[in-house]
Amino acid sequence: MENEGTRADPRLQALESLLSLPAAELRPTLNTVSQVISELLHADKVDVFLIERSTQCLVAVGTSETPMGRLQQALGLDRMPLANGGRAVQAYETEKPFMTGRQEEDPEELPGIKFRLGVRSSLMVPLPIGEEIRGVLGVSSAKNDFFTREDLRFLTAVARWVGMVAHRVELAQELTKLAVKQARRAAAEELITVLAHDMANYLLPLQARIQLLQRRAARKQDLEDLRDADGAASSLRSLTRLIQDLLDVGRLDQGLFTLRPRPVDVAGLAREVATTASIPAHPVNYRGPEELVMIADPERLRQVLENLVANALKHSPAGLPVELEVQAQRRPEGLWARFAIIDQGPGIPPEQLSTLFERFARGPGSTGLGIGLYLARRIVEAHGGTLEVDSKQGLGTRFELAVPEAPTPAR
Structure with a gap:
């Protein structure tokens, strides 16, 4: 032993x-x-x-x-x-x-x-x-x-x-690795927010200058200069939206993001988004009621719909339409508005679906910063609603958001 x-x-x-x-x-x-x-x-x-x-x-x-x-x-x-x-x-x-x-x-x-x-x-x-x-x-x-x-x-x-x-x-x-990644991400996010604040200070003077060029070109009936000035104004609007998105990310982090809800015809708003975004090569078809009045922040809701429609158009083959559907739903807790944005694009790879709504998440071929879908979901959640995606490769993508009749605390 x-x-x-x-x-x-x-x-x-x-x-x-x-x-x-x-x-x-x-x-x-x-x-x-x-x-x-x-x-x-x-x-x-x-x-x-x-x-x-x-x-x-x-x-x-x-x-x-x-x-x-x-x-x-x-x-x-x-x-x-x-x-x-x-x-x-x-x-x-x-x-x-x-x-x-x-x-x-x-x-x-x-x-x-x-x-x-x-x-x-x-x-x-x-x-x-x-x-x-x-x-x-x-x-x-x-x-x-x-x-x-x-x-x-x-x-x-x-x-x-x-x-x-x-x-x-x-x-x-x-x-x-995760700690290093998070530290780098936090530093990058802080730097981006600071840069967005600084860049925003230059937008108003630049916008004023472009408006002066537009008026001068219109007065002289100089079509070439007017076309160039209109193009510059369009690019400035895109830059302004990007900077506002970056500032919204900072507001969400700091708890300063707020809604301004009021009665709004969400069906009319969606129809307007579809009409504005539709072009001959990429039509956007609206399907839904003539009117559906809810309590919501119209500018924020427009921001979400424009983002989702633009995203669908970007990934749709030429000539194939994007569908924007609106429907009123009766649930036990009250009236809800359901929006669906459907494209016939290549779909989203399964490995990207889990991170699709994360901040700065970008898929292959994406040229953006990867904040549009993140902001869209956070805005919908601020209304007490939900934003989900269903996508199969080769069969297109469907984003579906639902908001209650009046904003409620996010669940």
């Missing part, structure tokens, strides 16, 4: 030392893990193989600092394509342990492992990380019949501990 207790103590200490490793970078941590196990089992090589899904290879992310470990890396045997097979791949794919003391006689093992590395005994156990098998923990010796069944049971238990260590390191790395 004493011998068993004495033998168990180093193993227990090794397991405790594994869990006490700092959550640093993954490769140095797993190299240390491999070295600890190598010394404990007197192995010639220990590897922590992880699956690299992009190449479908098992990669030795951690390897013991031993002659056989260094030789493995020199021979390029620290990467094992799944297609090549071998016992490490088998343990990963079947999720079952493997043990042998006569590796050189095993026809299923790779020649490089048997003959170039000179492995004679090995243990391979699946490596669980998080909720899935992500690799293999392998132990090798140059001696025949070196490991015992007890060693295999012990290594199976160790694999769970190694998985916990790897998972903790990965979580720490993700948290660090």
